[in-house]
Amino acid sequence: MHPLWIVLIVAGVAAAFCWVASLITSDTSWVDRLWSIVPVAYAWVFAVTADGSDVRLDVMAILVTAWGVRLTFNFARKGGYTGTEDYRWAVLRARMRPWQFQLFNLFFIVLYQQAILVLITLPCATAYAHQSVMTPLDWLLALVFLGCTVGETIADQQQWNFQRWKQAEALAGRTPTPGFVTRGLFHYARHPNFFFEQAQWWVLFLIGAVAARSLLQWTVLGAFLLTILFVGSTQFTESISRSKYPEYADYQRATSPIVPWWPRHLDSPEPGRRQVP
Numbered sequence: 001m002h003p004l005w006i007v008l009i010v011a012g013v014a015a016a017f018c019w020v021a022s023l024i025t026s027d028t029s030w031v032d033r034l035w036s037i038v039p040v041a042y043a044w045v046f047a048v049t050a051d052g053s054d055v056r057l058d059v060m061a062i063l064v065t066a067w068g069v070r071l072t073f074n075f076a077r078k079g080g081y082t083g084t085e086d087y088r089w090a091v092l093r094a095r096m097r098p099w100q101f102q103l104f105n106l107f108f109i110v111l112y113q114q115a116i117l118v119l120i121t122l123p124c125a126t127a128y129a130h131q132s133v134m135t136p137l138d139w140l141l142a143l144v145f146l147g148c149t150v151g152e153t154i155a156d157q158q159q160w161n162f163q164r165w166k167q168a169e170a171l172a173g174r175t176p177t178p179g180f181v182t183r184g185l186f187h188y189a190r191h192p193n194f195f196f197e198q199a200q201w202w203v204l205f206l207i208g209a210v211a212a213r214s215l216l217q218w219t220v221l222g223a224f225l226l227t228i229l230f231v232g233s234t235q236f237t238e239s240i241s242r243s244k245y246p247e248y249a250d251y252q253r254a255t256s257p258i259v260p261w262w263p264r265h266l267d268s269p270e271p272g273r274r275q276v277p
Helices: 003-025 030-034 036-048 055-077 088-094 098-119 123-129 136-171 193-214 220-244 248-254
Strands: none
Touching: 003 036, 003 098, 003 220, 030 098, 036 055, 036 098, 036 123, 055 123, 055 136, 055 193, 088 098, 088 220, 098 136, 098 220, 123 193, 136 193, 193 220, 220 248
16 A cells, blocks of 8 residues: 555544544643654655665655654643643634634644644655665755754744743742743744644655655645645744733834744834833
């Protein structure tokens, strides 16, 4: 059986499980719990089906595994596997009628996101179809992928440290200020972890394109749709942050949203709002 068919069968089973589990538990975060796991399985399906004889496919599977291990660890320590639902879904559920949210759950949370998890790993299908010797460019791209993994690890750790400090301040009866992280990599981008996350999948696409010796590959769809997903998710997340922290608007005006860059200096912050250092 062609590895793509195996991947599609596994994806169908995963989607059915997430949908049924969300109906039984009234928890729509089941896709989140599989997010860092199924792409690793998909990548190894292509590598193993090639009998481990293609170094490029092996390297791609190892890179995706490194991504998955890091993300799984970060998700687990935040309680993602203990039944905690993504807070954004609760906000969205409150804004919709029950039937509207269930349609959103089926078509966006389950089907659309499961489709993306397949598509982002399909550069492995490109490499499978064009098996050849690894080139220096492949190795360079692999190092860039690992660099992005390190960058995302640093950003997640900085966010983790901030959240622990914020909880300690609240337990001590103090109001943590600011209520959102602005230091470290977050001084240069409001979502540096999002930047590195997306960059990894664009790099994986490029590795597949190197195998095919052409950038004109339909498998770019995965990285593209993931970027679109992050754009919408970022806007929704930031709308929640603005509603909780009025000073977040200053942070938005001063700091690049995704791509790390030098922050702008706010000479005249809006009245009643703190200027972000």
